[in-house]
Amino acid sequence: DAGVTQSPTHLIKTRGQQVTLRCSPKSGHDTVSWYQQALGQGPQFIFQYYEEEERQRGNFPDRFSGHQFPNYSSELNVNALLLGDSALYLCASGSWVINEKLFFGSGTQLSVL
């Protein structure tokens, strides 16, 4: 049983560019959330998707957007990249019924130059 899978594992972009990160949830899970983890810090909640809708959002600007597909997979899009967007981006999946129990993928390491 595959866990949460994310792609790509590493990405290098330049300031002002746009990036798309992808996530497939663990089998049986129907909700996906995204977190940003800066070096030496704990993950910070970006937003959550359920039934293809954004359900809750953290304190992130509109440059951060997402999408959930009918097969529960999800994308995170970041526009107009800033140097400060360099971080590990984590996808977490869970069940809408047991929302607090999350399982994380290995993340996408994004470097903005």
Place this chain on the structure above:
Amino acid sequence: QKEVEQDPGPLSVPEGAIVSLNCTYSNSAFQYFMWYRQYSRKGPELLMYTYSSGNTADGRFTAQVDKSSKYISLFIRDSQPSDSATYLCAMHQGAQKLVFGQGTRLTINP
């Protein structure tokens, strides 16, 4: 003031020692408390999960929650070099929003 405070360490102990990791929090509405383990360049792995106050044990790991003091702990007994990782406490704030501590980097020396 951060909602969740966690000493970042680093913490270094000899193999076999009992390890105690702690977090404090300010939001009394938190009901679910988690500990995640994160190895270098990997995603966090759910280690312990506790609802409200009390203890939860799983093998060498014990999690304690004291809601009256807004204080949670993770104890690791008979620590092993493979336990070397960053340990993150997390609190549930609704939907899939977890509020994490900064993480404590732990090294177990053989």
